[in-house]
Amino acid sequence: MKFAIIGGTGVYDVGEGHRSETIQTMYGQIQIEVMTVGSDEIVFLPRHGKDHNTPPHLINYQANMMGLKKYGVTHVLSTCAVGSCNSAYRPGDVVCICDFLDFTNNRDSTFHDGVDGVKHTDMSEPYCSNLRSKTATASAKRGLDIVGDAVYVCTQGPRFETAAEIQFYKMIGGDVVGMTNVPEVVLAKELGLCYAAYGIVSNWCTGFKGEISIHDIKGTIGDKKDKLTEIFIDVFKNGVDQELCRCTSSVMEL
Numbered sequence: 001m002k003f004a005i006i007g008g009t010g011v012y013d014v015g016e017g018h019r020s021e022t023i024q025t026m027y028g029q030i031q032i033e034v035m036t037v038g039s040d041e042i043v044f045l046p047r048h049g050k051d052h053n054t055p056p057h058l059i060n061y062q063a064n065m066m067g068l069k070k071y072g073v074t075h076v077l078s079t080c081a082v083g084s085c086n087s088a089y090r091p092g093d094v095v096c097i098c099d100f101l102d103f104t105n106n107r108d109s110t111f112h113d114g115v116d117g118v119k120h121t122d123m124s125e126p127y128c129s130n131l132r133s134k135t136a137t138a139s140a141k142r143g144l145d146i147v148g149d150a151v152y153v154c155t156q157g158p159r160f161e162t163a164a165e166i167q168f169y170k171m172i173g174g175d176v177v178g179m180t181n182v183p184e185v186v187l188a189k190e191l192g193l194c195y196a197a198y199g200i201v202s203n204w205c206t207g208f209k210g211e212i213s214i215h216d217i218k219g220t221i222g223d224k225k226d227k228l229t230e231i232f233i234d235v236f237k238n239g240v241d242q243e244l245c246r247c248t249s250s251v252m253e254l
Contacts, residue, residue, distance in 0.1 A: 003236040004043040004068050006078035028063035056157040056179035065187040075194040077232040082176035082199035097197040098149035102182045104156045109183035122250045130245040131196035138234040150175035154182035163207025192248040200224045
């Protein structure tokens with residue numbers, strides 16, 4: 001089987017056959033790093049590009065997700081840097097993203113443009129329950145505490161949010177705020193991929209507590225991202241399937 005890690009750094013010493021691949025899609029091309037673990041392949045896809053030079057509002061999400069699908073990936077685990085507007089989730093914490101609120105605009109957010117008929121995607125369970133369960137088990141074994149489930153608010157970026165916006169997002173049920181998980185999660189669901197995402201709380205949101213510091217954000221993310229990547233590899237090495245979730249049957253045609 002083939003699996004993917006988005007946003008994670010490549011921990012290549014646990015596998016063999018590390019190599020680079022370029023995948024062409026009708027939405028553009030992507031570059032991935034691939035390593036072999038046993039009979040499986042794990043793909044590393046840097047969401048912002050290899051040199052981290054693509055801002056969140058210009059990421060080619062369609063090419064990224066279609067490229068993974070074309071390569072044969074069935075399961076995706078991702079990391080996201082997030083700010084917190086929930087006092088229970090502090091900088092340095094890791095949260096499991098369980099739902100989202102979409103405040104992006106002008107992003108290509110679907111593959112279903114009517115050419116192949118009118119289709120709708122069920123989002124009652126945006127993130128794969130099976131992957132979330134297996135990741136919780138693997139995290140406990142490695143001693144990484146996932147402090148809770150969080151509703152992710154996705155903003156357009158690249159600017160940070162105002163204090164008034166953050167108060168609004170908190171009031172309507174948001175826990176953490178980021179700029180990248182939508183439409184990534186939606187496109188994964190449309191393609192029938194099992195997908196789960198984990199937020200690394202890098203800072204308090206604007207006006208919530210203290211000031212945002214880029215230095216603090218980078219320092220907080222680095223260590224936890226490496227640990228999460230190792231946990232994701234553990235999940236894939238221990239085996240996953242698509243029999244215990246509804247990810248492959250979420251698209252409905254009317």
